Amino acid sequence: MLNLWRKIRRTGRVAEPAPPKPGDEPALAAELGGSVQIRHVDAGSCNGCEVEIGSAFGPVHDAERYGARLVASPRHADAVLVTGPVTRNMAEPLRRTFEALPEPKFVVAVGDCARNCGAFAEAYGVEGAVRDVVPVDVEIAGCPPRPEQIVEGLRKLTGR
Numbered sequence: 160m161l162n163l164w165r166k167i168r169r170t171g172r173v174a175e176p177a178p179p180k181p182g183d184e185p186a187l188a189a190e191l192g193g194s195v196q197i198r199h200v201d202a203g204s205c206n207g208c209e210v211e212i213g214s215a216f217g218p219v220h221d222a223e224r225y226g227a228r229l230v231a232s233p234r235h236a237d238a239v240l241v242t243g244p245v246t247r248n249m250a251e252p253l254r255r256t257f258e259a260l261p262e263p264k265f266v267v268a269v270g271d272c273a274r275n276c277g278a279f280a281e282a283y284g285v286e287g288a289v290r291d292v293v294p295v296d297v298e299i300a301g302c303p304p305r306p307e308q309i310v311e312g313l314r315k316l317t318g319r
C-alpha cells in the first residue's frame with residue numbers, strides 16, 4: 160500500500176492543462192447547470208470513435224473535470240452520445256434510448272459517420288445519419304475526432 164502511495168506521489172498529475180473554454184452555448188449549458196450525465200450509444204460505429212471517447216474520459220484528457228460523466232442508463236442521463244451511422248437494426252433502439260431520457264435532453268453526434276454517414280454512406284444496412292433518427296444538438300467532426308475535439312464538444316453542454 161505504501162508503495163502505491165509513493166508511486167502516486169512520484170507520478171503526480173498527468174492530465175493535460177485545461178484548454179480555453181470553447182465558445183459559449185448559453186442556451187444548452189444554462190439548462191444543465193454545469194453537470195451532464197451521458198449515455199453512449201454505438202449505432203453502428205467501426206469502434207474508432209469509441210477508442211477516442213475512451214481517451215477523452217481517460218486520465219490525460221479527463222472530460223469529467225468539466226462536468227461530463229458517462230452513465231449506464233438513459234433514465235439517469237441528460238444527453239446521448241451517438242457514434243457511427245445509424246444502422247437499420249439500431250434505429251429503433253436509438254429512438255427508444257432518446258425517449259427514455261428525462262427532459263431536458265440533448266444529443267451529441269460524434270464522428271463523421273454520425274454526422275453524415277461518412278465512409279458508410281449509402282451502405283445497404285444504414286438507415287441514415289443520427290439527425291435522420293433523433294434531433295441533434297451538438298456535432299463533433301472527424302474520422303475519428305481527436306479526444307480534444309470530443310472534450311470541446313462536451314464542454315459546450317457543460318459550459319465549463
Ligand code: SF4
Nearest residue numbers: 205207270271272302
Ligand atoms: S467516423 Fe470514422 S472512426 Fe468514427 S465510426 Fe465512422 S469510420 Fe469509424
